[in-house]
Each structure stands twice: as structure tokens, then as C-alpha cells.
Amino acid sequence: MQPYLSNEDRFKNFAFILPALLIFSVFYIYPFFYSLALSMYHGDGISKLTFVGFANFREVLFLDKEWWRAMYNAGFITFWALTFQNILALCLAMAVDRVTRTAKIYRVIFFLLPVISEIIIGLLMREMLKSDPGVFNQILNRLGLSGFAADWLGEGPGTKVLLTTALVHCWKGFGWAFVIILAGLQTIPEQLYEASRIDGANAWHRFTKITVPLLMPVLALVFILTILGTMQAFAMILALTRGAGGLTEVPVMRIYDHLRGSQVGLACAEGVVLGMLLVLVSLATLYISKQIRQRFGVLSN
Amino acid sequence: MKLHRYLIVIVASVLLTGCCCKKPAQPKIVVWYWMNDREQAFNELAQNYFSATGVTVEFKLLSFPDIYAQKVRAAARAGTLPDIFGILGEKSQMVSFIKGGYLVDLTNEMEKDGAAWKNSFYKQTLDVVAFPAANSYGVAGGIYGVPIDTTAMEFIYNKKLLKTAGLDTPPKTLDEMISYVKKVQEKNPEVYGFSCGWGETWLINCLAVEWAINVMGEEKFLKTIEGKVPYTDHDWIEVFSLFTKLRGSGILAPNITTMVNKESEDLFAKDKAVFSFNGTWSVNVYNGLNKDLDYAYFALPKVSEKNKIKIWGGAGSSFMVNSKSADKEKAVAFLKWITEPKQQKFLADKTSNLPAVKLDDKELPPRLEAVMSGLNDLTHPNTWPVNEDSRVTEILNKDLQQIVMGLKTPQDAAKEVQEVKERIAK
Numbered sequence: 001m002q003p004y005l006s007n008e009d010r011f012k013n014f015a016f017i018l019p020a021l022l023i024f025s026v027f028y029i030y031p032f033f034y035s036l037a038l039s040m041y042h043g044d045g046i047s048k049l050t051f052v053g054f055a056n057f058r059e060v061l062f063l064d065k066e067w068w069r070a071m072y073n074a075g076f077i078t079f080w081a082l083t084f085q086n087i088l089a090l091c092l093a094m095a096v097d098r099v100t101r102t103a104k105i106y107r108v109i110f111f112l113l114p115v116i117s118e119i120i121i122g123l124l125m126r127e128m129l130k131s132d133p134g135v136f137n138q139i140l141n142r143l144g145l146s147g148f149a150a151d152w153l154g155e156g157p158g159t160k161v162l163l164t165t166a167l168v169h170c171w172k173g174f175g176w177a178f179v180i181i182l183a184g185l186q187t188i189p190e191q192l193y194e195a196s197r198i199d200g201a202n203a204w205h206r207f208t209k210i211t212v213p214l215l216m217p218v219l220a221l222v223f224i225l226t227i228l229g230t231m232q233a234f235a236m237i238l239a240l241t242r243g244a245g246g247l248t249e250v251p252v253m254r255i256y257d258h259l260r261g262s263q264v265g266l267a268c269a270e271g272v273v274l275g276m277l278l279v280l281v282s283l284a285t286l287y288i289s290k291q292i293r294q295r296f297g298v299l300s301n
Numbered sequence: 302m303k304l305h306r307y308l309i310v311i312v313a314s315v316l317l318t319g320c321c322c323k324k325p326a327q328p329k330i331v332v333w334y335w336m337n338d339r340e341q342a343f344n345e346l347a348q349n350y351f352s353a354t355g356v357t358v359e360f361k362l363l364s365f366p367d368i369y370a371q372k373v374r375a376a377a378r379a380g381t382l383p384d385i386f387g388i389l390g391e392k393s394q395m396v397s398f399i400k401g402g403y404l405v406d407l408t409n410e411m412e413k414d415g416a417a418w419k420n421s422f423y424k425q426t427l428d429v430v431a432f433p434a435a436n437s438y439g440v441a442g443g444i445y446g447v448p449i450d451t452t453a454m455e456f457i458y459n460k461k462l463l464k465t466a467g468l469d470t471p472p473k474t475l476d477e478m479i480s481y482v483k484k485v486q487e488k489n490p491e492v493y494g495f496s497c498g499w500g501e502t503w504l505i506n507c508l509a510v511e512w513a514i515n516v517m518g519e520e521k522f523l524k525t526i527e528g529k530v531p532y533t534d535h536d537w538i539e540v541f542s543l544f545t546k547l548r549g550s551g552i553l554a555p556n557i558t559t560m561v562n563k564e565s566e567d568l569f570a571k572d573k574a575v576f577s578f579n580g581t582w583s584v585n586v587y588n589g590l591n592k593d594l595d596y597a598y599f600a601l602p603k604v605s606e607k608n609k610i611k612i613w614g615g616a617g618s619s620f621m622v623n624s625k626s627a628d629k630e631k632a633v634a635f636l637k638w639i640t641e642p643k644q645q646k647f648l649a650d651k652t653s654n655l656p657a658v659k660l661d662d663k664e665l666p667p668r669l670e671a672v673m674s675g676l677n678d679l680t681h682p683n684t685w686p687v688n689e690d691s692r693v694t695e696i697l698n699k700d701l702q703q704i705v706m707g708l709k710t711p712q713d714a715a716k717e718v719q720e721v722k723e724r725i726a727k
Contacts, residue, residue, distance in 0.1 A: 044374070046400075046401045130556045155705065240559075246702075257695070261390070261391070262394055
């Protein structure tokens with residue numbers, strides 16, 4: 001039965017959430033609908049705007065090859081972040097989970113990179129990777145790995161600049177995934193592992209039958225955050241390569257350029273399209289994670 | 302009750318004190334600017350202006366240019382623009398401000414006293430902020446800004462490095478420039494031939510424009526923007542091919558297409574590059590980076606004898622007066638004062654920028670004397686009767702970068718730019 005609430009109680013309850021609701025409305029809901037409205041106009045918002053209907057969306061979705069190239073670039077970086085970055089984070093988190101004395105030190109070290117400004121990471125890595133003075137290549141040479149030395153921000157055919165950008169992004173971002181996965185690992189009861197050991201399960205079985213299924217909600221969260229964060233990456237790439245003639249241009253870079261170039265409507269349409277795609281991808285990830293959990297019997301049907 | 306009375310007495314006293322002590326408002330002009338090398342000079346000028354007129358001028362630095370431009374646009378929308386401000390970016394930005402009714406038309410002021418103020422400027426510099434009566438932008442003809450300095454995009458050579466190869470004078474053609482680099486690199490194999498911040502696409506665009514005008518002439522160049530000449534025209538292929546040639550010559554500094562101008566300036570200032578392409582503002586930059594740098598500016602290395610060379614340049618920094626300002630007359634008076642020869646000489650001395658108004662060559666910073674002769678042959682997108690759509694410029698710049706990277710042929714680039722041009726025209 002619904003508990004009875006007087007009007008005064010209702011008012012009080014509403015008053016409690018009012019500040020949060022106001023902030024959310026002013027800074028999230030209003031800008032979203034305003035952007036949606038602006039995406040149907042041509043102009044810069046300083047002089048009169050011209051209504052163009054869905055022309056900006058048509059331009060973004062069907063005509064602008066550069067937009068889809070930027071999406072491909074962001075997708076490529078996201079692929080590396082989802083695989084290389086998250087696998088590295090999982091391995092390190094599992095290693096640190098077993099360490100008891102120095103776990104906090106590792107946590108601080110790995111979490112240091114994500115809290116440093118993206119611009120600083122981009123500029124720092126540029127100094128390391130560019131051919132002159134070629135600090136990174138010199139380090140490789142000193143380590144006897146001169147075979148791996150390359151023109152990391154290279155300009156020739158078969159250029160590595162997009163791969164370099166992806167790896168720098170992974171290097172900067174794996175700390176987030178590490179901390180979240182480590183927190184997830186620490187919620188798995190130790191008794192489950194002990195029981196499985198008594199039953200004769202080896203390390204691989206424990207990983208696939210206990211760790212992965214129980215970690216699935218956390219992994220889904222990490223996957224969604226990785227996709228959202230990487231598809232919207234911008235500042236680090238700008239500082240590292242400035243788009244490299246479109247080779248490392250990402251969608252947010254295009255939105256930024258169009259905002260600067262007085263094409264507010266087009267920029268808003270690009271923002272809406274990117275936002276919608278990310279919502280769809282996030283929902284798909286949640287659905288897939290739910291299916292996996294059901295399959296492993298973690299979540300009842 | 303007593304407490305009430307005391308409170309009333311206290312509040313009334315405070316209010317009355319406020320009334321009796323209120324000083325008459327001091328006239329004050331607020332200027333937003335973005336050039337962080339001019340902070341000290343502007344503040345000195347503000348002090349001088351206050352001494353001369355009693356009007357306070359507050360210069361407010363909002364660096365960096367990107368942030369400044371966003372702040373100005375946001376302030377226009379919010380109705381909080383200062384009395385004087387600048388508009389960065391393409392001329393279409395200025396058009397928006399004019400159409401939005403934010404700018405004072407200064408034509409009448411400029412034309413007063415036999416157009417004394419107007420005639421004091423270099424024509425090419427003033428043209429950047431002016432619109433002819435009939436223009437393709439759909440705004441009323443007039444002068445909507447006041448240039449405070451002049452900029453030209455010039456080639457620069459390192460005198461010391463050239464001397465090591467027994468060369469005293471700068472090259473006159475692109476082929477000569479390439480051969481000079483080879484000679485210098487024979488003596489100094491560690492130096493690069495040419496550096497430029499081509500990660501900032503507008504810089505590669507400047508050079509492409511200069512060479513395009515040299516190859517096809519300004520008229521044909523403008524016809525391309527109008528859509529009457531395609532980018533696939535043989536002259537344009539020749540322009541694109543120049544960048545293929547630059548790549549093939551091996552004179553370009555590594556990572557040039559991701560390099561920002563600051564990096565290029567740093568390379569050049571450290572004697573690591575023989576040639577560079579930069580704005581005349583760089584005198585101040587090189588002075589700050591390496592006081593002993595021995596360099597000089599020189600005209601664009603020719604790629605054709607058919608047409609005259611035009612240098613990309615004009616007003617470097619311009620100020621506009623907010624039409625909604627309560628002190629717009631005072632703002633105009635201040636801009637008139639700051640563009641008087643005395644103040645312009647002061648700015649040129651302090652900041653090593655070319656003045657916006659005509660001064661005796663003797664009064665200019667020594668490095669810039671050589672540039673002065675080229676000021677009659679300036680060209681700038683803001684002075685063209687038509688402007689290219691920013692989406693076409695964007696793909697043009699990217700394709701130029703990709704040609705330099707060796708990822709596109711001139712023909713592929715020309716075809717792609719023309720496709721975008723035609724798509725937008727539809």
C-alpha cells in the first residue's frame with residue numbers, strides 16, 4: 001500500500017530535490033534542447049539564424065566524408081582502448097589485487113596519469129615522440145630495442161600517427177579502468193576462490209568461471225566509460241598531432257572547428273549525432289553484458 | 302523596539318554616507334585584447350592617455366586567441382561586450398557582428414577633416430576592416446574597425462647558416478631556395494631546410510594562396526572562389542604540385558604537418574632551420590628566444606614569372622567599437638589617439654610590429670625595413686570581394702597537408718577539393 005503523504009510532505013520532498021533539479025535543468029536539459037534546436041539553423045548565433053530544417057543532419061550523415069573519417073579515427077582509438085587499454089588494466093588490477101603491502105602505492109602510481117591534464121600529456125608525449133630530438137627513440141636505442149624505433153608522428157605512407165595517438169590515449173587512460181576493475185575484484189568473496197581450489201579448479205577456470213562473470217557489471221561499466229571517453233577524446237589529440245591533416249582528426253575536433261568557424265548549427269548537429277550514437281552503443285553494451293551474465297547464470301532469467 | 306530604531310538609524314546613516322560621498326563617475330573605457338606581447342606597452346599607453354585626457358583606459362588581456370574569440374562571441378550574445386574589442390577569424394565573423402548591430406560604422410569619423418584619419422593608414426591594412434559599398438556579404442559598405450598594426454607573412458632566412466655555404470643573398474625562386482638548402486646541408490648536415498607550423502592549417506593556406514596568386518594571378522584565383530574556375534584547373538594542379546616538390550626535395554623539417562608555429566619558431570631561433578615562413582610579429586618572438594639570431598626577411602620565392610607576387614597580410618590586430626557602449630564616442634577618440642604617429646611609433650618600438658599607419662622608414666624597427674617595400678602588394682581574404690566557404694578551405698588545407706605527407710597526389714587533392722566545392726554550391 002502506498003504510504004500517505006500530506007501536501008506539506010510532498011512540498012518538503014520536492015524542496016529537497018529542487019536545487020539538484022534546477023542545476024540539472026539549467027546545465028544539462030536546457031543546453032541539450034537548445035543544441036537540438038540550434039542544429040536546425042544555419043548561422044553563428046550573433047547575427048540572425050536561418051532555419052534550415054534537417055539540412056545540417058543530412059550534411060553530417062550523408063554528405064560529409066570527413067565526419068565519417070573522424071568517426072573511423074575515433075573508432076580505431078576506441079578499439080585499442082577497449083582491448084589493449086582494458087586488458088592491461090585488468091591484468092594489472094589482478095596483479096595488484098594479490099599484493100597486500102604495496103597495493104596503495106601502485107594505485108597512486110597508476111591513477112596519476114588520468115588526473116594529469118590531457119593537454120599536458122599531449123605536449124609531453126609530442127616532445128618525447130617527435131623526430132627531433134627523438135627522446136623516445138633514443139630510449140629504445142639505449143635499451144637495445146633500436147629495431148622498434150620509428151617515426152611515431154610520421155608523415156610518410158603507412159604512417160603510424162593514428163596508432164601512436166591510440167597508444168598514447170591508452171597509456172593516459174588505463175588508470176581509470178585499473179582503479180574501477182580493482183574495486184570490482186575486491187568485492188568478489190575470497191571464499192569462492194577457496195572453494196573452487198578445493199574442487200580442483202585451476203587458475204584459468206577460476207578466472208573464467210568466477211572472476212569474469214562476477215566482474216561483468218564492472219567490466220560493462222568500464223567498457224561504456226571507455227567508449228564514451230574515447231569517442232569524445234579531443235584535447236590530448238589536439239596537443240599531440242593537431243589532427244595531422246585529418247589522419248587523427250576525431251569528431252569533437254570537427255565540432256570545435258565548426259564552432260570556431262561560425263557554423264554553430266552544423267556543430268550542434270554533429271554533437272547530436274555523436275551523442276545519439278554513443279547512447280545507442282552504450283545501450284548495446286549494457287544489453288550484451290546482461291546476456292553474458294545470464295549465460296553464466298549470474299543473473300537469473 | 303529600541304533595537305528597531307537603532308537599526309533604522311544605522312541603515313539610514315550608511316545610505317546617506319553613501320550619497321554624500323559618491324564621487325562623480327570617472328570616464329572609463331574597457332578594451333579586451335589577446336596579444337600577450339603587448340601588455341606593458343598598452344598599459345603605458347593607457348597611463349599616457351589618462352594624463353592627456355583624464356579618461357581611464359582599462360586594457361584587459363584575454364589570451365589565448367581561441368579563448369578570446371569565444372569570449373567575445375559569448376559576450377556579444379549575452380550583451381556584455383566591452384567598449385572596444387577585436388574580432389578574430391574570417392571576415393564572415395565580422396559580417397555577423399555587423400549584421401547583429403554590434404559594431405560602430407567609423408566611416409564618418411575616418412572621412413572627417415579631408416579623410417585625415419583614413420589616409421593615415423596603409424590602404425591594404427585598412428581594407429581588412431572595410432567593406433565596399435557593393436559587397437557579396439550583404440552588409441552596408443563602411444569601415445568597421447581600426448587597425449593598430451600591420452602583419453605580412455614573409456619568408457625568413459638564417460644569415461649565419463647561409464654564410465657557412467658562402468651565400469650572402471636570399472633565394473629569389475623556389476628552385477634556388479632548394480639548392481641553397483642543399484649547399485647549407487653539405488656544411489651543416491644536422492640542420493633542416495625549411496620549418497613552418499603547418500599543423501596550424503592556416504599557415505599552409507597562406508603559402509598556398511601566395512603561390513596560387515603567383516601562378517594564376519589574383520583575378521583567376523578569385524574566380525576559383527566564385528566557382529568560375531575549378532580547383533582541377535591546370536594552374537591549381539601546379540600549385541598543389543609545388544607542395545609535392547617541397548616534399549620530394551627533402552628540405553622540410555620532420556613532423557612539419559603536426560608542428561605548431563611555436564615549435565617552428567623554436568627550431569628557427571636555435572639555428573636548426575635555414576628557412577622559415579612566418580608573420581612579421583616573429584621579430585619579437587625571435588628576440589625573446591635568441592637575441593643573437595642572425596636572420597632577415599625576404600620576398601616569397603617565385604614559382605612563376607607570369608604574375609606579380611602578392612604577400613598574405615594586412616591588418617594584424619584591429620579593434621572595433623561596441624555600438625551598444627555608452628562611451629562609444631570616447632572609445633573612438635581613444636582609437637584615434639592610439640593610431641597617431643607618436644603612439645604607433647611607440648608600439649612599433651616596444652613590440653617590433655609593423656605600424657598600421659604610414660611612418661618614415663627610419664622610424665621603424667630595423668629588421669622590418671626590408672618588409673616595408675612589400676606592403677603595397679599585400680593580399681588578405683578580408684580584402685577579397687568573395688570568400689571561400691570554410692568547408693572548402695578546410696579540405697584544401699587538409700589535402701595540402703596530406704600532399705606534404707606523401708599521402709595524396711596533386712590530382713587527387715584537386716579532385717577532392719572540387720567535389721566539396723560543388724557539393725556546397727548545390
